[in-house]
Amino acid sequence: xxxxxxxxxxxxxxxxxxxxxxxxxxxxxxxxxxxxxxxxxxxxxxxxxxxxxxxxxxxxxxxxxxxxxxxxxxxxxxxxxxxxxxxxxxxxxxxxxxxxxxxxxxxxxxxxxxxxxxxxxxxxxxxxxxxxxxxxxxxxxxxxxxxxxxxxxxxxxxxxxxxxxxxxxxxxxxxxxxxxxxxxxxxxxx
Amino acid sequence: xxxxxxxxxxxxxxxxxxxxxxxxxxxxxxxxxxxxxxxxxxxxxxxxxxxxxxxxxxxxxxxxxxxxxxxxxxxxxxxxxxxxxxxxxxxxxxxxxxxxxxxxxxxxxxxxxxxxxxxxxxxxxxxxxxxxxxxxxxxxxxxxxxxxxxxxxxxxxxxxxxxxxxxxxxxxxxxxxxxxxxxxxxxxxxxxxxxxxxxxxxxxxxxxxxxxxxxxxxxxxxxxxxxxxxxxxxxxxxxxxxxxxxxxxxxxxxxxxxxxxxxxxxxxxxxxxxxxxxxxxxxxxxxxxxxxxxxxxxxxxxxxxxxxxxxxxxxxxxxxxxxxxxxxxxxxxxxxxxxxxxxxxxxxxxxxxxxxxxxxxxxxxxxxxxxxxxxxxxxxxxxxxxxxxxxxxxxxxxxxxxxxxxxxxxxxxxxxxxxxxxxxxxxxxxxxxxxxxxxxxxxxxxxxxxxxxxxxxxxxxxxxxxxxxxxxxxxxxxxxxxxxxxxxxxxxxxxxxxxxxxxxxxxxxxxxxxxxxxxxxxxxxxxxxxxxxxxxxxxxxxxxxxxxxxxxxxxxxxxxxxxxxxxxxxxxxxxxxxxxxxxxxxxxxxx
Numbered sequence: 001x002x003x004x005x006x007x008x009x010x011x012x013x014x015x016x017x018x019x020x021x022x023x024x025x026x027x028x029x030x031x032x033x034x035x036x037x038x039x040x041x042x043x044x045x046x047x048x049x050x051x052x053x054x055x056x057x058x059x060x061x062x063x064x065x066x067x068x069x070x071x072x073x074x075x076x077x078x079x080x081x082x083x084x085x086x087x088x089x090x091x092x093x094x095x096x097x098x099x100x101x102x103x104x105x106x107x108x109x110x111x112x113x114x115x116x117x118x119x120x121x122x123x124x125x126x127x128x129x130x131x132x133x134x135x136x137x138x139x140x141x142x143x144x145x146x147x148x149x150x151x152x153x154x155x156x157x158x159x160x161x162x163x164x165x166x167x168x169x170x171x172x173x174x175x176x177x178x179x180x181x182x183x184x185x186x187x188x189x190x
Numbered sequence: 191x192x193x194x195x196x197x198x199x200x201x202x203x204x205x206x207x208x209x210x211x212x213x214x215x216x217x218x219x220x221x222x223x224x225x226x227x228x229x230x231x232x233x234x235x236x237x238x239x240x241x242x243x244x245x246x247x248x249x250x251x252x253x254x255x256x257x258x259x260x261x262x263x264x265x266x267x268x269x270x271x272x273x274x275x276x277x278x279x280x281x282x283x284x285x286x287x288x289x290x291x292x293x294x295x296x297x298x299x300x301x302x303x304x305x306x307x308x309x310x311x312x313x314x315x316x317x318x319x320x321x322x323x324x325x326x327x328x329x330x331x332x333x334x335x336x337x338x339x340x341x342x343x344x345x346x347x348x349x350x351x352x353x354x355x356x357x358x359x360x361x362x363x364x365x366x367x368x369x370x371x372x373x374x375x376x377x378x379x380x381x382x383x384x385x386x387x388x389x390x391x392x393x394x395x396x397x398x399x400x401x402x403x404x405x406x407x408x409x410x411x412x413x414x415x416x417x418x419x420x421x422x423x424x425x426x427x428x429x430x431x432x433x434x435x436x437x438x439x440x441x442x443x444x445x446x447x448x449x450x451x452x453x454x455x456x457x458x459x460x461x462x463x464x465x466x467x468x469x470x471x472x473x474x475x476x477x478x479x480x481x482x483x484x485x486x487x488x489x490x491x492x493x494x495x496x497x498x499x500x501x502x503x504x505x506x507x508x509x510x511x512x513x514x515x516x517x518x519x520x521x522x523x524x525x526x527x528x529x530x531x532x533x534x535x536x537x538x539x540x541x542x543x544x545x546x547x548x549x550x551x552x553x554x555x556x557x558x559x560x561x562x563x564x565x566x567x568x569x570x571x572x573x574x575x576x577x578x579x580x581x582x583x584x585x586x587x588x589x590x591x592x593x594x595x596x597x598x599x600x601x602x603x604x605x606x607x608x609x610x611x612x613x614x615x616x617x618x619x620x621x622x623x624x625x626x627x628x629x630x631x632x633x634x635x636x637x638x639x640x641x642x643x644x645x646x647x648x649x650x651x652x653x654x655x656x657x658x659x660x661x662x663x664x665x666x667x668x669x670x671x672x673x674x675x676x677x678x679x680x681x682x683x684x685x686x687x688x689x690x691x692x693x694x695x696x697x698x699x700x701x702x703x704x705x706x707x708x709x710x711x712x713x714x715x716x717x718x719x720x721x722x723x724x725x726x727x728x729x730x731x732x733x734x735x736x737x738x739x740x741x742x743x744x745x746x747x748x749x750x751x752x753x754x755x756x757x758x759x760x761x762x763x764x765x766x767x768x769x770x771x772x773x774x775x776x777x778x779x780x781x
Contacts, residue, residue: 011392015341019333026334057519064516070338070358073392175357175388 002054003032005078005085005153006063009164011071012038012045019069020047029053029062035087035152044073048154074164078155085155089133090115091124094144103143110136121146211381216345216371217242219382220309221250223352226384229280230254231271231645233264237284238324240311242376256645256674259666261288263638265295266664268306270639272299273625274600275646276429278359279306285313286324289370290331294632296366297335301629302450303427305364307355314374315343329370337365342372345380353385362395363514364427396513398538399530406526407485407509408542414483414507416555417443420466420495423450423628424488424513430532431455431621434487437540442552444559446474448489449613450628456619463559464568467495468765469610472566475763475771477559478503487511488532491521492629493767501770511535566776568614569762582731584608584683584755588615591653591681594738599651600625600643604636604660607689610761612655634663637680641667644676651679651742658684658711658752665717668748672722677745679738682714685757693760697775718750725750 010016017036024031030052039046053059059077067075078085091112095103100122104114107124110132116123126136133150157163214222220243224232233256236244247255258264261283268279283292289310299306312329313322332339338358340351348371355367411417425434425447431454438445438461445455446463455462463474478484484506489495496502499522510517510524511532518527528535543549569585588611595601597619603609603626618624625643627635640654661682671678692706718725724744728737728751741749763774 014343015329018330022333057523061516061520064518064520068514068516070390070393175390 001052003050003079004053004059005048005050005083005155006066007046007048007076007078007155007163008066008072009039009074010045010047010069011073012043013071016045016071017047019071020049020066023065023069024049024051024062027061027065029058033087033152035154046154048078048152050153076163078157078163081161082158083155084158085129085153086127087130087133087153088151089124089126089128089136090149091126091137091140091145092147093122093124093140094120094146095122096120099143106139107136110139112136211383213379214382215242215246215379216342216348216376217246218249219345219348219380220352220371220376221246221253222382223349223384224253224280225250226349227278227352227356229278231256232280232282233258233267233271233642234282234309235259235261235264235284235288236282237286237288237311239285239313239373240282240288240309240371240376242373243282243309243311243371255282256670258638259669260664261291262295262634263641263664263667263670265292265306265308266298266632266635266638267642267645267667267670268308269295269299269302269304269635270602270625270642271646272305272364272642273302273639274622274643276427276622277305278356279304279642280309281306282309284311284324285328285373286326288324289328290326292328292368293331293335294630294634296332296368298627298630298632298635299366300335300337302423302627303364304366305359306366307352307359308366308368310368310370311376312341312370312372315372316374318372328368332368332370335366336368337363339368339370341370342375345375345378346383348375349382349384350388354388354390357388358390358393362393363424396515396530398534399511399528403526403528403530404535404538404542407511407528408539410483410507410509410526411441411443411485412550414550415552416481416558417483417485417552418463418477418481418503418506419443419445419485419487420448420478420489421445421451421454421487422448422489424532425451425454426488426621428488428513428532429621430488430536433533433536433540437536437543440540440543441549442556443485444477444552444556446470446478448492448495448628449626451489452613452616452624452626453618453621457617458619461556465613467492467771468497468767469614469761469763470771471563471568471614472763472774472776473559473562475765475774476562476566479505479772480558481506483507483509485509485511486524487536488513490517493521496522497765497771497773498769501772579731581756582728582734582753584611584753584759585615586731587681587683587734587753587755588612588655589617590734591655591738592617594735594742595651595653599623599653600640600647602626602636602639602643602652602654604654604656604663605631605633606657606660607685607693607759607761608655608657608660608683610690611683614761616655633660636660637671638664638667640678640680641671641674641676644671644678645674648676652676653679653681653742655681655683657689658682658686658708658714659688661714662711668718668721668723668750671748675746676748678748679741679744680748680750681738681741682750682752683755684711684714684752685755685759686711687757689757689759690761692757693764696758696760697764698766714750714752718748723748723750725752728753
């Protein structure tokens with residue numbers, strides 16, 4: 001089972017996330033997680049998906065079909081190069097007064113932060129890659145884990161390499177509009 | 191963004207406008223946008239949520255509106271119009287059931303890459319999501335059956351959306367675009383800001399393939415001994431037919447077309463191998479199987495073409511030209527892929543071959559194919575598949591129709607046996623003249639498509655070849671044809687059964703016939719007369735010619751010809767679904 005992280009820049013238009021997700025069911029691709037938010041440019045949206053896909057040809061098809069959507073500007077496979085990938089996990093753990101300090105102390109080895117404390121519960125926040133989140137969850141098994149919620153992934157290539165060629169391009173090329181079958185100047189008016 | 195008009199809102203206005211904009215309602219903007227795109231003909235059906243547009247259309251005599259009898263008919267008419275002319279076809283429907291009735295038409299156009307724009311009314315924005323009367327999420331429904339779609343939320347966006355929609359529909363690999371407009375958006379007023387330029391940063395229109403890819407293709411052709419050109423609907427959509435014609439005549443490479451590619455090359459040219467695939471002639475599929483090079487152009491290696499994929503063209507290196515990069519390696523992995531407009535691609539190839547001092551000689555290879563053709567031709571025309579001359583052979587009807595209708599005639603078909611006989615035997619010689627639902631296989635496509643074609647080309651013969659099953663899925667559009675005095679011919683090959691399903695049950699389901707009996711058909715001749723059309727019953731072979739001549743000469747209204755053929759008639763050869771094309775059943779093995 002191979003997981004691949006694909007990141008795409010899309011136009012920030014209504015329905016774009018629905019359209020991207022729909023494509024996976026339409027084409028029979030296996031979508032595991034989705035994470036979407038605006039970029040630094042208001043009109044550009046970044047959607048990162050994790051897909052399960054065991055062969056390169058299907059992966060190529062996924063990228064091409066995504067790229068074919070009119071609203072999708074760029075598609076990049078993050079898993080192909082060294083990346084920083086992050087996801088957020090919030091974990092609510094039931095813990096008695098006496099064991100709490102030890103748990104908080106040990107959790108710091110995972111860089112997990114306590115973001116909420118109540119007499120019988122603590123909520124940990126962990127921003128990391130999936131492997132550390134998995135091992136933290138494993139570590140918590142002896143405790144009473146009440147709820148776990150996790151976000152999808154986001155990522156960037158390490159170093160100088162851009163994930164997207166046009167991320168900083170601020171002036172997309174305009175297409176001069178052909179005036180239908182009418183010759184210029186003789187546009188009929190309503 | 192354009193510094194003069196910074197995009198300050200997610201919906202745009204990413205537009206540049208010249209003069210002072212005129213104030214108008216959303217509905218008026220719809221009509222003005224259609225005029226700006228040069229639209230003079232639309233097919234539609236009104237209803238509550240689209241009434242403002244229908245009110246405004248009265249003030250635009252330049253636009254002819256054709257009232258259909260079912261929204262599906264409108265979508266197929268727009269599709270037929272688009273396929274025959276290469277221009278964008280337009281259909282209009284109301285919200286809810288009106289919009290959902292377009293769904294089959296949109297899916298049909300999407301599968302066959304036909305440029306149509308569908309305009310639907312929607313419930314007012316405040317009611318969206320409340321299960322209001324005649325509300326259906328047609329925008330959501332459209333995702334997988336359109337090239338792109340819009341739900342317009344602000345009146346001011348209408349001109350921009352229409353400009354984008356028409357541009358997207360007709361460029362690149364064409365396809366249907368849906369525009370859903372809530373009723374309040376149609377009623378509100380705003381400035382008409384027709385954009386001079388549009389911004390679609392995620393949308394690319396393919397140009398000429400790269401020189402490296404073209405050089406690789408040329409090298410592969412030069413080093414091959416047994417090449418076959420395999421041409422699909424892309425050649426027709428990109429108007430590459432005449433260039434491919436020149437290319438074939440120059441190089442002498444034998445050419446086969448898919449169902450969608452029929453007409454891209456003259457059917458009875460000596461280099462033509464006809465249609466390949468499930469119902470391709472044995473010699474055609476054999477040529478593909480024995481080829482050492484397959485040049486695919488605007489074709490997508492559909493399962494009805496390839497049969498079992500890993501046995502398809504197994505000895506061949508594959509070159510794949512396509513406007514849509516997503517078609518490369520989707521079904522079959524090609525050795526050379528070239529993304530680009532087919533017309534530009536073949537112009538470039540032609541230029542390279544013309545510059546050569548000596549051209550490759552494929553006459554030996556063509557002779558070999560010719561010898562296979564002599565051993566395994568398509569079944570004999572005049573006889574029915576029982577070898578009798580007392581019954582009308584469906585093959586004979588198609589051949590006779592081809593002879594009488596002439597090379598300028600437009601053929602549309604429905605789906606089933608009659609469609610395959612038409613594909614096998616109709617002598618189609620011109621691009622855009624054989625119009626059929628190839629990808630989706632939509633029964634009920636033929637009659638409305640023929641009406642759409644006839645509106646565009648009133649002086650050319652337009653014939654819809656149909657079956658007794660298919661014709662009843664949109665026969666209501668006969669009214670539309672009668673009302674507008676369209677001299678189209680509907681040739682029903684009536685075998686009193688769902689013939690193709692019956693044939694499969696005969697061959698592959700142990701002759702267990704399930705739900706295929708149509709012996710309770712209405713009297714099609716009386717039905718035609720009830721609609722105000724002419725009708726004629728043809729029961730014997732010697733009546734075929736006269737009936738066709740009479741129907742073709744009628745110019746002031748449609749004619750239904752009902753040809754009675756044997757229920758047991760089969761389409762041959764046939765490759766069982768999922769099997770190798772080498773396993774074709776060539777002889778008549780129906781009872």
